[in-house]
Amino acid sequence: MEHHHLSGADELLELKQGFEKIILEIGFGNGENTAFLAAENPNALVVASEVYLSGIGSLLNSIAQNSLNNIKIYDDDVRELLLKLPNEIFDEIYIICPDPWPKARHHKRRLIKHDFLKVLANVLRQEGTVYISTDWENYAESIEEEAEKSKESFLLKKISNEGMPITRFQQRAKNEGRSIHTFLLTVLKK
Numbered sequence: 364m365e366h367h368h369l370s371g372a373d374e375l376l377e378l379k380q381g382f383e384k385i386i387l388e389i390g391f392g393n394g395e396n397t398a399f400l401a402a403e404n405p406n407a408l409v410v411a412s413e414v415y416l417s418g419i420g421s422l423l424n425s426i427a428q429n430s431l432n433n434i435k436i437y438d439d440d441v442r443e444l445l446l447k448l449p450n451e452i453f454d455e456i457y458i459i460c461p462d463p464w465p466k467a468r469h470h471k472r473r474l475i476k477h478d479f480l481k482v483l484a485n486v487l488r489q490e491g492t493v494y495i496s497t498d499w500e501n502y503a504e505s506i507e508e509e510a511e512k513s514k515e516s517f518l519l520k521k522i523s524n525e526g527m528p529i530t531r532f533q534q535r536a537k538n539e540g541r542s543i544h545t546f547l548l549t550v551l552k553k
């Protein structure tokens with residue numbers, strides 16, 4: 364199973380030569396969306412980042428069941444990996460249900476902040492995209508605010524999540540009657 368793990372930035376730079384496209388998913392949970400992306404894009408390498416061990420186990424199971432050979436799992440804080448990479452590596456980045464930190468005093472812990480969007484803009488190639496989906500109304504509003512602060516780097520569009528798999532956290536939100544807000548941020552010409 365070891366070969367499904369990504370050791371770090373150096374290995375990614377080596378692997379990148381063999382693929383047409385590189386996709387990054389941040390916080391894949393149980394990996395429903397990761398497995399979908401890998402199957403839909405057989406010519407792409409999907410770098411999948413998660414620290415939650417049982418989620419990593421679930422993704423390893425679907426890799427085995429579906430004979431997927433284009434996923435590499437990074438099992439540490441994605442921010443550390445991103446800071447070690449040169450610019451313009453990824454074509455697409457996916458972040459589905461980032462931790463909501465619903466209490467106002469914890470909002471500062473949210474991942475989608477102006478500074479982090481800047482890091483994402485750096486590692487994306489020309490016209491690369493960030494797909495972000497949240498099931499918290501208040502987080503959706505703050506994504507719009509943070510994207511407004513990053514408008515020199517990204518164009519933000521609200522889109523539908525139709526055609527994408529429903530992840531565990533999205534299913535929970537639906538069961539609890541919350542709606543899903545999805546955004547696509549496209550890197551403006553560099």
Ligand SMILES: C[S@@+](CC[C@H](N)C(=O)[O-])C[C@H]1O[C@@H](n2cnc3c(N)ncnc32)[C@H](O)[C@@H]1O
Pocket residue numbers: 389390391392393412413414415418439440441442458459460461462463474530531532533
């Ligand atoms: C609310 S869950 C969503 C999981 C999944 N995307 C879904 O929709 O079911 C957020 C996940 O992001 C992961 N996560 C949070 N910060 C992270 C980081 N800095 N690097 C990697 N994973 C992170 C957490 O471990 C958690 O499993």
